[in-house]
Amino acid sequence: MRDFLRDNWFVVVIAVVIIGFVSYFIYDSTKYNVSGTTSDGEDVVASTNKGDVTADDLYDEMSASDSSLLYNLYRNEVVDQSIETTDDLQQDADDLKDQIDSTAEQQVSDYKSYLGQELAAYGYNGYDELDDYCLMSVKQKEMNRRYVKKHYDDLKKAVEDQNPRTISIIQISVSDPDNLTSDEQKKKDNIDSALSKQSFAKTATAYSEDSTASDEGVYGYVDGKTTESSSSSLDESVINAALDLKKGETSDWITVTDSDSGTSYLYKVHVDETDLNKIYKSKNDTIKDQVLNAFLTDNTGLEYTVVQSYAKKLDIKLSKSTKKKINAYIEEQKKGDDSSDEEN
Incomplete structure (x- = not known):
């Protein structure tokens, strides 16, 4: 570190x-x-x-x-x-x-x-x-x-070139991603059903086991350099999935197994915003700090x-x-x- x-x-x-x-x-x-x-x-x-x-x-x-x-x-x-x-x-x-x-x-x-x-x-x-x-x-x-x-107008291109976006996530832990227990399968199905009827934010609040659930699933800012950062808590596969989505889209289930603990998780990732101007004007303090860091890193x-x-x-x-x-x-x-x- x-x-x-x-x-x-x-x-x-x-x-x-x-x-x-x-x-x-x-x-x-x-x-x-x-x-x-x-x-x-x-x-x-x-x-x-x-x-x-x-x-x-x-x-x-x-x-x-x-x-x-x-x-x-x-x-x-x-x-x-x-x-x-x-x-x-x-x-x-x-x-x-x-x-x-x-x-x-x-x-x-x-x-x-x-x-x-x-x-x-x-x-x-x-x-x-x-x-x-x-x-x-x-x-x-x-x-x-x-x-x-x-100097925003002079500096923004370097950030825009990195495919910036803000994302939200849903995370649930599973014992074996290839053989879900009945309770795990039920929770997964309930999440899929909820997403077909209501917003990602409401679903994340109700079902996600990640700490972001208290903030409607909001994870924050990511871009093309996030996978290189030691400060990112998300697995590279989740970030890459987010980078491939358009605004408003939600990924399929993504399986992540922690190499240290061996614990497995299932993720859904949703893209909230891709317009840098809107991201930059975010009222969320965490996102404000993250995008500022992106400007410092990308320029x-x-x-x-x-x-x-x-x-x-x-x-x-x-x-x-x-x-x-x-x-x-x-x-x-x-x-x-x-x-x-x-x-x-």
């Missing part, structure tokens, strides 16, 4: 080890310094018995592998200065923190220490700054949303372009070497996006 803290998944372990060490060094070397100290006109980030260490000294000594930390520090500052903290954004940040805490606690015993290491890769000093990270994260999402809204390097666009409006002072390192990192990431066809 990647990008635990950005997308609630884990970053690459080696990056955490390297950048976590650098971040700790910065913190440990500066925690006793008086802010605002300068030497020959440059900001001092550390004072040792061998003399002062300036920001430029530190940045110049950073290896290429640390450029991601430098970029994240830069990105954090751009986001913080560009988007005002509102009550709604603060609430979203609080909710995100609760979600990260809950998920991490279930997966890692010493989760606070682990999250502290994760946070180092994003320019934060340990678990106590998780609140700051979460606020930055929701503010960055708002920044991305504003940029996409302003190569867009997330970095957004940061650069907002940075131009700010008076951020960078040395030539620091600016060069950040720009090189951004361009390298854009190339990586282009070659792997993934959003970093």
Whole structure:
């Protein structure tokens, strides 16, 4: 799993080890310094018995592998200065923190220490700054949303090319898909009968055993890249069936067997909407976030372009070497996006 803290998944372990060490060094070397100290006109980030260490000294000594930390520090500052903290954004940040805490606690015993290491890769000093990270994260999402809204007409083609749609599902579990019990067969027949008389939404609410039943079966947004995403909870066969349907159509029964648990399921998938303009204007918060992510994923390097666009409006002072390192990192990431066809 990647990008635990950005997308609630884990970053690459080696990056955490390297950048976590650098971040700790910065913190440990500066925690006793008086802010605002300068030497020959440059900001001092550390004072040792061998003399002062300036920001430029530190940045110049950073290896290429640390450029991601430098970029994240830069990105954090751009986001913080560009988007005002509102009550709604603060609430979203609080909710995100609760979600990260809950998920991490279930997966890692010493989760606070682990999250502290994760946070180092994003320019934060340990678990106590998780609140700051979460606020930055929701503010960055708002920044991305504003940029996409302003440039929608220029960005939409890349998304439309991926066959976008919103879908709903019905899921039931079965012991053996080739030999249904009488109760399983009865439930399957009842669903087929209900679908011939009423809407997919009503049928999903009444019969689906999936958690989406509480939302009339609505699963959300999918497109041609969904099968490549580690965040999708649907089997590839269900997504591919959805991509082959037109708006308003419902699939035949699809059999899926979980390779880990061995549990088998039967699915029906229904296409709710295929018009990107209508999907983009959805009032469903989950779909709004999913389609925003699609814009960022399908338009190569867009997330970095957004940061650069907002940075131009700010008076951020960078040395030539620091600016060069950040720009090189951004361009390298854009190339990586282009070659792997993934959003970093």
